[in-house]
Amino acid sequence: MGVAETLVSxxxxxxxxxFLSIAEAAKLIASRELSPVELTRSVLERIDETDARVHAYAxxxxxxxxxSARNAEAAIGRGENAGPLHGIPIAxxxxxxxxxxxxxxxxxxxxxxxxxxxATVTQLLxxxxxxxxxxxxxxxxAYGQNVPPTRNPWDLERTPGxxxxxxxxxxxxxxxxxxxxxxxxxxxxxxxSVDGVVGLKPTYGRVSRFGVVxxxxxxxxxGPITKTVEDAALIMNVIAGPDPRDPASASVAVDDATRSLRxxxxxxxxxxxxxxxxxxxxxxxxxxxxxxxxxxxxxxxxRVAVEIPHVExxxxxxxxxxxxxxxxxxxxxxxxxxxxxxxxxxRMLEAGELVLATDYLRAQRARSVIKDEFKRTFQNHRLDxxxxxxxxxxxxxxxxxxxxxxxxxxxxFFSVFVRQTIPFNVSGLPALSVPCGFSEDNxxxxxxxxxxxxxxxxxxxxxxxxxxxxxxxxxxATAWHTRRPPI
Amino acid sequence: MGVAETLVSxxxxxxxxxFLSIAEAAKLIASRELSPVELTRSVLERIDETDARVHAYAxxxxxxxxxSARNAEAAIGRGENAGPLHGIPIAxxxxxxxxxxxxxxxxxxxxxxxxxxxATVTQLLxxxxxxxxxxxxxxxxAYGQNVPPTRNPWDLERTPGxxxxxxxxxxxxxxxxxxxxxxxxxxxxxxxSVDGVVGLKPTYGRVSRFGVVxxxxxxxxxGPITKTVEDAALIMNVIAGPDPRDPASASVAVDDATRSLRxxxxxxxxxxxxxxxxxxxxxxxxxxxxxxxxxxxxxxxxRVAVEIPHVExxxxxxxxxxxxxxxxxxxxxxxxxxxxxxxxxxRMLEAGELVLATDYLRAQRARSVIKDEFKRTFQNHRLDxxxxxxxxxxxxxxxxxxxxxxxxxxxxFFSVFVRQTIPFNVSGLPALSVPCGFSEDNxxxxxxxxxxxxxxxxxxxxxxxxxxxxxxxxxxATAWHTRRPPI
Numbered sequence: 001m002g003v004a005e006t007l008v009s010x011x012x013x014x015x016x017x018x019f020l021s022i023a024e025a026a027k028l029i030a031s032r033e034l035s036p037v038e039l040t041r042s043v044l045e046r047i048d049e050t051d052a053r054v055h056a057y058a059x060x061x062x063x064x065x066x067x068s069a070r071n072a073e074a075a076i077g078r079g080e081n082a083g084p085l086h087g088i089p090i091a092x093x094x095x096x097x098x099x100x101x102x103x104x105x106x107x108x109x110x111x112x113x114x115x116x117x118x119a120t121v122t123q124l125l126x127x128x129x130x131x132x133x134x135x136x137x138x139x140x141x142a143y144g145q146n147v148p149p150t151r152n153p154w155d156l157e158r159t160p161g162x163x164x165x166x167x168x169x170x171x172x173x174x175x176x177x178x179x180x181x182x183x184x185x186x187x188x189x190x191x192x193s194v195d196g197v198v199g200l201k202p203t204y205g206r207v208s209r210f211g212v213v214x215x216x217x218x219x220x221x222x223g224p225i226t227k228t229v230e231d232a233a234l235i236m237n238v239i240a241g242p243d244p245r246d247p248a249s250a251s252v253a254v255d256d257a258t259r260s261l262r263x264x265x266x267x268x269x270x271x272x273x274x275x276x277x278x279x280x281x282x283x284x285x286x287x288x289x290x291x292x293x294x295x296x297x298x299x300x301x302x303r304v305a306v307e308i309p310h311v312e313x314x315x316x317x318x319x320x321x322x323x324x325x326x327x328x329x330x331x332x333x334x335x336x337x338x339x340x341x342x343x344x345x346x347r348m349l350e351a352g353e354l355v356l357a358t359d360y361l362r363a364q365r366a367r368s369v370i371k372d373e374f375k376r377t378f379q380n381h382r383l384d385x386x387x388x389x390x391x392x393x394x395x396x397x398x399x400x401x402x403x404x405x406x407x408x409x410x411x412x413f414f415s416v417f418v419r420q421t422i423p424f425n426v427s428g429l430p431a432l433s434v435p436c437g438f439s440e441d442n443x444x445x446x447x448x449x450x451x452x453x454x455x456x457x458x459x460x461x462x463x464x465x466x467x468x469x470x471x472x473x474x475x476x477a478t479a480w481h482t483r484r485p486p487i
Numbered sequence: 488m489g490v491a492e493t494l495v496s497x498x499x500x501x502x503x504x505x506f507l508s509i510a511e512a513a514k515l516i517a518s519r520e521l522s523p524v525e526l527t528r529s530v531l532e533r534i535d536e537t538d539a540r541v542h543a544y545a546x547x548x549x550x551x552x553x554x555s556a557r558n559a560e561a562a563i564g565r566g567e568n569a570g571p572l573h574g575i576p577i578a579x580x581x582x583x584x585x586x587x588x589x590x591x592x593x594x595x596x597x598x599x600x601x602x603x604x605x606a607t608v609t610q611l612l613x614x615x616x617x618x619x620x621x622x623x624x625x626x627x628x629a630y631g632q633n634v635p636p637t638r639n640p641w642d643l644e645r646t647p648g649x650x651x652x653x654x655x656x657x658x659x660x661x662x663x664x665x666x667x668x669x670x671x672x673x674x675x676x677x678x679x680s681v682d683g684v685v686g687l688k689p690t691y692g693r694v695s696r697f698g699v700v701x702x703x704x705x706x707x708x709x710g711p712i713t714k715t716v717e718d719a720a721l722i723m724n725v726i727a728g729p730d731p732r733d734p735a736s737a738s739v740a741v742d743d744a745t746r747s748l749r750x751x752x753x754x755x756x757x758x759x760x761x762x763x764x765x766x767x768x769x770x771x772x773x774x775x776x777x778x779x780x781x782x783x784x785x786x787x788x789x790r791v792a793v794e795i796p797h798v799e800x801x802x803x804x805x806x807x808x809x810x811x812x813x814x815x816x817x818x819x820x821x822x823x824x825x826x827x828x829x830x831x832x833x834r835m836l837e838a839g840e841l842v843l844a845t846d847y848l849r850a851q852r853a854r855s856v857i858k859d860e861f862k863r864t865f866q867n868h869r870l871d872x873x874x875x876x877x878x879x880x881x882x883x884x885x886x887x888x889x890x891x892x893x894x895x896x897x898x899x900f901f902s903v904f905v906r907q908t909i910p911f912n913v914s915g916l917p918a919l920s921v922p923c924g925f926s927e928d929n930x931x932x933x934x935x936x937x938x939x940x941x942x943x944x945x946x947x948x949x950x951x952x953x954x955x956x957x958x959x960x961x962x963x964a965t966a967w968h969t970r971r972p973p974i
Contacts, residue, residue, distance in 0.1 A: 247855065324844030328852070331845055357811030357847035358818055358840050365815070368734065 018046040018089075018174050019484070022231040025177060026084040032076065036087025039177075040069035040131050043089040047133070047175045050487050053156055055149040056170035058094045059102055059135040065089065068131045075129070084234045086129030091179040093167050094135040095142060096122050096222075097211035105213045106138040106148065106163075108340040109333055119211025120243050121180060121222055128238040133176055136166025142182055142215045143326055145344025145414075147398060152195060153485035154451055158395035161191030161417070167225045168195040172485055178226040178235060182212060184219045185318055186421025192225055192433040193390035193454025196483065198471070199225045200232045201421075203462045204428030205250030207236075208243030216325035217248065218364075219318065219425045228481050229434060229471040233257035236464060252462050260465050265473045266300030268466070271383040275307050277420060280405045281392040282446060288437035288453040289389045295477050296387075296470070304381050309373050313366060314423035315415070320355070320363030321426075327352030367426050374427045384466050390433040390454030391420055393447050404446045424458050431458040434471045435480040452480075505533040505576075505661050506971070509718040512664060513571040519563065523574025526664075527556035527618050530576040534620070534662045537974050540643055542636040543657035545581045546589055546622040552576065555618045562616070571721045573616030578666040580654050581622040582629060583609050583709075584698035592700045593625040593635065593650075595827040596820055606698025607730050608667060608709055615725040620663055623653025629669055629702045630813055632831025632901075634885060639682060640972035641938055645882035648678030648904070654712045655682040659972055665713040665722060671702045672805055673908025675710045679920040680877035680941025683970065685958070686712045687719045688908075690949045691915030692737030694723075695730030703812035704735065705851075706805065706912045715968050716921060716958040720744035723951060739949050747952050752960045753787030755953070758870040763798050764907060767892045768879040769933060775924035775940040776876045782964050783874075783957070791868050796860050800853060801910035802902070807842070807850030808913075814839030854913050861914045871953050877920040877941030878907055880934050891933045911945050918945040921958045922967040939967075 017025060017039045028034035044062050051057055072087035094104050097115040099122075104110050118126065126132070137150045142163040150165040152158040153173040160169035164181030168191025171179050181188040183201040192199025200223045207222045214220055224235040236257040243249045272293065278286060297303055330341075330349050338346060377383065393403055393416060402410035424431040436455035439447050455474065459467040475481055504512060504526045515521035531549050538544055559574040579585065582592050584602040586609075591597045605613065613619070624637045629650040637652040639645040640660040647656035651668030655678025658666050668675040670688040679686025687710045694709045701707055711722040723744040730736045759780065765773060784790055814821075817828075817836045825833060864870065880890055880903060889897035911918040923942035926934050942961065946954035962968055 325848060328845045328848035331849070353843065353845050355844040356840065357842040357844045358815045360844035360847060361812060361815035362818070 016042055018042040020177065021228045022084060022088050022177050022226065022234050023228065025088060026086070029076065029087050030081060036069040036072040036076070036131065037066065039087060040065050040089045040133065043133055043176055046173070050153070050173045050175050053487065054151050054153055054169050054173050054175070056136055056166040056173060056175060057091070057134040058104060058106070058137045058166060061101065061132055061134050065131050065133045072129055072131060082127070082129035085125065085238055087131060088129070088177050089131045089133045090125060091134050091136045091167060091170050091176040092122060092132060093164050093179065093181050094138050095182055095213040096180060098122055098132065098135065101135070103135070103213070106140040106144060109337060115211070117211060120208035120245060121239050122211065124239050136170055136179055138165065139163035140342045140345045141213060141330070142184060142187055143345055143348060144342050145348065146342040151398070152395045153487045154196060155395065155448060156487070158397055158448060158451070159194065161194040161395070163187040164191050164225060168192055168197060168199070171195070171197045171225050171227060173487055178224055178231055181223060181225045183221045183223055183425065184215045184322060185418045185425055188223050188225060189390050189421050189431060189433040189454065189456065190417050194395035194452060196435045196452030196480070196485065197225055197227060198229055198232050198435070198481070199223065199433045200236065200464070201424060201431045202236065202240065202464055203430045205248050206430070206462060206464070207239050208246040208249050210243055210245035214329050216322040218325060219322055221425065229432070229468055229475050230258065230261060232432070233261055233468045250462070255465060257465055257468055260469050261472045263469055264299060265296055265470055268301045268384040268470065269304050269382055270296060270301050271304050271306040271377060271381055271386045273308050273386065273388060274305050276311050277388040280407065280411070281389050282394070282405070282439070283443055284394070284439040284447060285389045285392060285453050289387070289455060292436040292455045292474060293387060296474060299473055299477060304383060306377050306381050306383070308377050310369060311373065311423050314370055314426045315419050317363045317366045317370060318422040318426045320359060321367065323348065323352035324355040324360050370423065371427050374429060378460055384459070385470050386458045388456045389420060390456040391417055394439045394451035394453055395448060406446070420456065429458050429461060430464045430467050431456060432467045432471045434475055436478070437480060503529055505529040507664065508715045509571060509575050509664050509713065509721050510715065512575060513573070516563065516574050517568060523556040523559040523563070523618065524553065526574060527552050527576050527620065530620055530663055533660070537640070537660045537662050540974065541638050541640055541656050541660050541662070543623055543653040543660060543662060544578070544621040545591060545593070545624045545653060548588065548619055548621050552618050552620045559616055559618060569614070569616035572612065572725055574618060575616070575664050576618045576620045577612060578621050578623045578654060578657050578663040579609060579619060580625050580651050580666065580668050582625055582669055582700040583667060585609055585619065585622065588622070590622065590700070593627040593631060596824060602698070604698060607695035607732060608726050609698065611726050623651070623657055623666055625652060626650035627829045627832045628700060628817070629671060629674055630832055630835060631829050632835065633829040638885070639882045640974045641683060642882065642935060645884055645935060645938070646681065648681040648882065650674040651678050651712060655679055655684060655686070658682070658684045658712045658714060660974055665711055665718055668710060668712045669699060670708045670710055670912065671706045671809060672905045672912055675712060676877050676908050676918060676920040676941065676943065677904050679712055681882035681939060683922045683939030683967070683972070684712055684714060685716055685719050685922070685968070686710065686920045687723065687951070688911060688918045689723065689727065689951055690917045692735050693917070693949060693951065694726050695733040695736050697730055697732035701816050703809040705812060706809055708912065716919070716955055716962050717745065717748060719919070720748055720955045737949070742952060744952055744955055747956050748959045750956055751786060752783055752957055755788045755871040755957065756791050756869055757783060757788050757957070758791050758793040758864060758868055758873045760795050760873065760875060761792050762794050764875040767894065767898070768876055769892070769926070770930055771881065771926040771928070771934060772876045772879060772940050776874070776942060779923045779942045779961060780874060783961060786960055786964060791870060793864050793868050793870070795864050797856060798860065798910050801857055801913045802906050804850045804853045804857060805909040805913045807846060808854065810835065810839035811842040811847050857910065858914050861916060865947055871946070872957055873945045875943045876907060877943040878904055881926045881938035881940055882935060893933070907943065916945050916948060917951045917954050918943060919954045919958045921962055923965070924967060
């Protein structure tokens, strides 16, 4: 404890409010020490300053954002403050429908597409007073094997992660205060981990996907990428809840996610899997997570060794579901305009058309086995959360196709970055990635140095509150989130 | 109105209580005018009398049944009556698990299989005091293209319908007081219709399928086949409700299904589709349903012409889901012991393995369109129920492969008997078949004479109460249920 919880010292505020967290900015806006226009200008300047190198944005909305900021400011002048997101500049992954604003999904197929309505999440964020400064770069339809132009703010030669590449990089570069991502196999948590920011994949059904370009209905999740855990809670308070327009939306009551944030971790039982999740990871990752567990234990949490049977099947199960569902989404488009897809995306979509229904159904049945194993693990050990490394390594080089874990063979990029996260898409459990340090040496050339590492905290269904509470306690004790990338 | 509501005159009771309805028998058991042993003996004698010709039973349980009946009687002696099913002899389709009693599912594959536990429904019926007199014949795994030995009690040369063939025939023959069936494309309502008895397919998720051999998870329903509508309500009161052991079980509160039974139909709005359901049916069927609608209108119901867009896609959608789901269930068995399947079943299961996942997913997506159309129809017209013919014709001859509706081509048997019912498996809406008369002439050799016809009453999700209420009012006014087959 005892480490400062604020991102910036008060002195910096007036200079560069883009570096503030949502919670900090909201407080200053509420007390009229900071104006939404001032804050938005600072963010737009920060985009000017960084985005020619980071390439986080697919579409910038400077004029609209300033208009919105002036309206937000006027509302405050009238004594109307919509809450913690009022006047806060945010960005949306370019899969979220934005009425009157192009939504390209990273693909030529949607080039020129301008939705006539907002996604539910877009609408909720607008109603809460958030200022949309732009749409962020995504892999093509969140699926593409293409390399987006986006770069990691910690090292411009390295990947920002994907598919929510632009959202992760923008938050890390402080070129927005927060951004929305989507997560089908890990696409929120992977960028969060490698970009040194916070990413939350909520419980399946918790946040509406209406108006978000789908990848795989039964695995897709919408969630926030933020600078701090508290900010993730503030966004969840706005976007979580039932929506009849998303058939998978759960009618489960939503509590204030910030309420229990400061309750600490004393007595909480944290499961640490003895199988799978620590089997093939870089040394820096293992020791960062181990230190994080020590920090949590020092604060009173109880560490419990657990085994999660069959969890290693999550990748074949997840991919066996994802591929045909994605192919079903794109089936008519790919017949009409195959050449507008990137080659890698098209090959994946074509391959998914060859999957048999019985194999898909077998994957869905096996999925329920995995769900049951997670449920049993939580019940049998009376766990409050599961702690794992978000990713087995740090950000790889842009041109790097595989990773060396010291095994006989190099592991392909795709496998590396999906295998730790996809079990939580398959199970639907809520999962948070929080920065937990930096890689320390290059381990014989296998990993970059000084790159962010992510701690993964997964919880019971619809118990985002506990996940955030643990993340907040850890973040407050370590303050990794106050470190800034060199850009 | 004015027609007697009872199945038998009081005088018959002591002679042949097997001819009683559940409600009638329960009243006499409660007043100790009829003993469970006496009733069970009468049913076993009726099986002796009819089953060498009807072949409704796959397994008889005479000794166990008499033991249970004696226990039921002893309980009553102690003043313990478990309710309306206490001491009532019933039968179960041979797909329902029965602890310690063979469960063959109509297949050599399960020959010799003796489950160690009961299905949830089996258990609930036992707890309610019902006496299990036997397991009834089913098409192989409720899917087979084989012709089971079972015959229609109204004409032994004709089909009893399927796949709940034995359950329908046993209830019609009065060789049990009621029986459980399963319905994936119409397998409760088809036998009910052609055997002149009552069949209820509840809302999807209303009755647990745990311990029932599956055919197609997303279309399977369990429900009762009974002599009267009130009896269906009495069984629903026992078997309906959430069950964590069936993942599709709905956590929707269950009301007493008999409570509103006698409230009549005054002011109820009955939708009669102008498309699809009356397009290709025999004249006897059309006029029986028309007369039934007149009876309901005379009692104060309001007839509303409606159109249900896209409902004609229910057959390809339903079959596109059913086939691969069935193949997924049987995939490993069929590889291990292909020769133990009937040829027709095996061919269907093999064909289902060729369905692509994208086609299956397309069918599931189209299914949600059908669901929406039904929902919209109910909402826009403020309907209480939809009225259609259960089947387009009456029972066909055992060897008959197709039916002549006067069109250019004969229609294959399978299509004839599934097309009117499967829309309600696809939509999941509750649906009841009630006897509504008999075929009157042979329509140029196209239909048998003097055979039962069924009226189909479908309702809003989880509104079995209204469906039963309409069925009860109609049944009370017409008393078709008091007619006995010639056997």
